[in-house]
Amino acid sequence: MAKRIGLATWQEITTGCVVFDPGSASEYHTGSWRAQRPIWDNAKCIKCGICYVFCPEGCVQQSEDGFFKANLDYCKGCGICAHECWPRAITIVEEK
């Protein structure tokens, strides 16, 4: 079911759209709404993680090198990470 979201016909969807498989939200890429995206300047980043803490989508992740990036499958471009970032390492740019 989860893999068919967006593709299923009206006859194929389950009664009441009950989702029987757990984890389907992770398969639903809601980042398509986004009009803007965050860009990290790792030269300014102090790896404090406040972007990770404040992201309302929980889509900011720490890489192995300790820096952060947003998973653009889910990032809505809200800009909260950039607003909270005190070294001003994050800028919000228009999607093209």
Add this chain to the structure above:
Amino acid sequence: MAKRVGMEVAVAVAEAVGQCDIDMAAVYPITPQSHIAEHLSDLVADGKIDAEFVTVESEHSAMSAVIGASGTGARVYTATSSQGLMLMHELLPIASGMRLPIVMGIANRAVSGPLNILNDHSDIMPQRDSGWISIFVENGQEAVDVSIQAFKIAEHKDVNLPVCVNIDGFQLTHMVEPLEFPDQELVDKFLPPRVPYATLHPSKPVTMGAFAMSDYFTEMQKAKDEALINSKKVILEVWDEWAKMFGRAYKPVETYKADDAEILMLTMGSMGETAEMAIDALRAKGVSVGLIKLRLWRPFPFEEIKAVLKAAKKLIVTDRAVSFGGPGGPVFSEIKSALYSEARRPAIYNYIIGLGGRDVTVKDFIGMVEKVIPCSAEKTVDTYEYWGVRES
């Protein structure tokens, strides 16, 4: 054979629901529904039925509570009226969208303002497009029967939709009528335990009421619409089975002396029996007149309505609600839609009657028929009139 008892209809509805092996009810009292809430809570408190009665602080909570309980697979019931139904409004399409077989009794009452507690259909009409099966009853016996049938219809595997039973407030709820309750043994046979398509249970987690965006929403609405349209087949089957088991037949559109009638009148709800008396009086005077009683409001019985209107020259549609700034009463609009594609259709007249509990008497129905007799059926004019409104 079941015994006849004299009982107030609202109390009888609670008794009938008590025969349905419900697991849970959440009912917030509101005039004129309160006696359903009171008696159902009595049945639970006295240990006469094995169910949870959840006391809630509003109708919004009542509907929310039965949605949650129904999601666990429970058989649930609620009831309301007027402002209470308006407060539930937000949740009604959620209940049908989640395809939960909730049964709700509605003691139909006028919606404010001005504040009014008496009967008309202005509470159910704004809920028309909520995706609920909606049935009107005409007397106490029908209220008892349909309240039981509703569970079977709602829970059918091809339906899985909520059902509301419209019981005219006061005109029906507060009448003491001679009523026949079906034998419990037969009800148990008629209404087996619910088999839910999914349940909320930690042993097998599922998501109900999930999020759906534009890529998915249309398909969901289409599926719900098809389910509602197709529910008519199940409703007819359930009514057939009821007739065989209990001897009382139900049809989506009932008729009275309508077969050869040139003029037909249409009512919905408790006014039908008063209108029948008017038909008898007019027939005695030689007027070719008959009555149509619309029982099934959603899904709307298009085929049945077309079939009974085939030969009539004139049709009077009565409405107990107003569609402000609209084309006429809500029932009238539907009947007109049903007839648009027909090559042969009657001239149609709409009278708004019985608002806010105003009495509709035999004389009123006779008056409506006599008013359309001189109208030329060839010349169809839009008639949309508040019957008996004071004018200066």
